[in-house]
Amino acid sequence: MTFTDNLALAVPEIVLALGSLGLLVVGAFAPKQTRLVGGGAVLVLLAAAVAAATQPFGEAFGGGLISDAAATFAKVAIYLASAVAIPLGLPWFERRGVRVFEFPVLVLLAALGMGMMASSGDLISLYVGVELSSLSLYVLAAMHRESPKASEAGLKYFVLGALSSGMLLYGASLVYGFSGSTLYSEIAAAAGSGADTGLLFGLVFLICGLAFKVSAAPFHMWTPDVYEGAPTPVVAFFAAAPKLAAMVLFARVLADGFAGAADQWQQVLVVLALISVAVGAFGGLVQKNLKRLWAYSSIANVGYAVLGLSSGTSDGVQAMLMFMILYMIDVTGFFACLAALSRDGRPMETIDDMAGLIKERPGLALAMTVFALSALGLPPFSGFWAKVFVFKAAIDAGLWVAAVIGLVGSVVAAFYYLRLIKVMWFDSSPGATDKPPVEARAIAAVTAIFAFPVVLVALAWLTPLAQRAALSLGLA
Incomplete structure (x- = not known):
């Protein structure tokens, strides 16, 4: 050349x-x-x-x-x-x-x-x-x-x-x-x-x-x-x-x-994936700061992406790519919500700060609810489809036990997502929030709308793109 x-x-x-x-x-x-x-x-x-x-x-x-x-x-x-x-x-x-x-x-x-x-x-x-x-x-x-x-x-x-x-x-x-x-x-x-x-x-x-x-x-x-x-x-x-x-x-x-050594690195990736899911699920249970909570959520979600990759097939790579794209949109939207929220000039970063948010800022509360339910993997939000891709790839590759453990981890993590929703919707507000900035509110709204319902349409063109990308790598 x-x-x-x-x-x-x-x-x-x-x-x-x-x-x-x-x-x-x-x-x-x-x-x-x-x-x-x-x-x-x-x-x-x-x-x-x-x-x-x-x-x-x-x-x-x-x-x-x-x-x-x-x-x-x-x-x-x-x-x-x-x-x-x-x-x-x-x-x-x-x-x-x-x-x-x-x-x-x-x-x-x-x-x-x-x-x-x-x-x-x-x-x-x-x-x-x-x-x-x-x-x-x-x-x-x-x-x-x-x-x-x-x-x-x-x-x-x-x-x-x-x-x-x-x-x-x-x-x-x-x-x-x-x-x-x-x-x-x-x-x-x-x-x-x-x-x-x-x-x-x-x-x-x-x-x-x-x-x-x-x-x-x-x-x-x-x-x-x-x-x-x-x-x-x-x-x-x-x-x-x-x-x-x-x-x-x-x-x-x-x-x-290292496609020729797939039998060796598959074992390492499965262990990494399951440890990540366990640490993310159980570590997040005791967190009160939302940024730390979402850090543990990200550890668990990376575990799911690694689980897809551990299948050692092009379907597994496709599942990983789909999972990461949908996760990226969700996590960007969630932190946009946090960037938009403050009370008396102080950032709202704890679960208790979100008490009664649905009455103070219903739009942002709805967006955070969408992101929490999506991270939980509840249908029909984008996080559900992301996990469907990953678990299907793992099961097709014969990793039944790992897929079941990953599913259990998702159930455990549901506690802290649902706790956040409960606090926003049913607890009393400690005071009025500051006016949210336009740019953060707009990013939160657009990403929440993508998480549902736009994702249902987007999957039709994202899936073939991810499949084409996966096939370009060296796995069968």
Whole structure:
């Protein structure tokens, strides 16, 4: 391939890189023009999404960057979710007297890293994408400089993230040492001819490093503290798009690089999935802070996504993709509700704060009810269909026991979702709430409407797209 052909397959990445650098210069010379930088960042992300949706398929830079249906599916979703984070986050910071033009720039850089993760074709591009995304997220977690909790969240995220990066690098070095290549295609050839012990050790460390990025237990220890301390719009961002990017990277590494060792990594993934479901379900029972509660909910939901992937089939990858897309929309909407709610200038973040919300803010209360019922998996909300895909893939692959345990975990988690609904609908309100901002209220409304009833129509066109993306990977 010529250099021009390589660049043609990297247009979304080029758009994001040039856009973030250009907006960084604009922000440096006009730091008070945060709305200008934010609007420019949204336009850059939309342009990158269009470029990703229309770019040709192929391999660039010696196989280090892959453009296929899976990469396109993930990139479009990641860039759109990132675009939503900017109008949700910038006004939130401005209302607190914090002007941060760096926020949209960091979102762009994180989106660039996540896109590279979805398109990685070797261990080097994998690591570059993971670190570019992670470093941006560490700073975003501590973006509210005047908040001690935000600083603590950023520091914890950074320290534990460095640990996971170490495991990822150690696993990558073992895989390279025993396969003789960093390319997934050549690693697959080594694993297909009978993976030796060293290669499997490297794979396990890779899985552990990636499990941290998606908050899968027992590598979830950072999640509740970071969710609680980070600014609410930032949590809305990194609870959605980065999880999808990491799960697509997870699937690509296993499908393109280790399809021949599926019997080995299936066992690891099943254990990760069941531990995650158990930790998320039981850990959430004692939480009073809603951000911590949704952190445990995210751990459980990642467990369901990993369960779909553990089936080791293209149907399992499709189930994982459908689950993550529907989960992304729900979790973004829920945190948009939290970003919209305050009382006497104080954020409403505990379950008790939501008492009587249906009388004070019926629209937001209805939206939160929809998200809670969807996360619970109640039909006909989007979360129900997401779990149907996952459990069907697991059962078809013969993982009956794991599917039953996952279903039990969902029943246990129903307690804290129903408790939130009960408090909003039946408890007495402690006082009037502040007027919610327009942008957060609009995002909450749109995502709630998608969760039901729009999802019933959206499934008809999302399902074939996810199927096409899954078939582009190396699993049968």
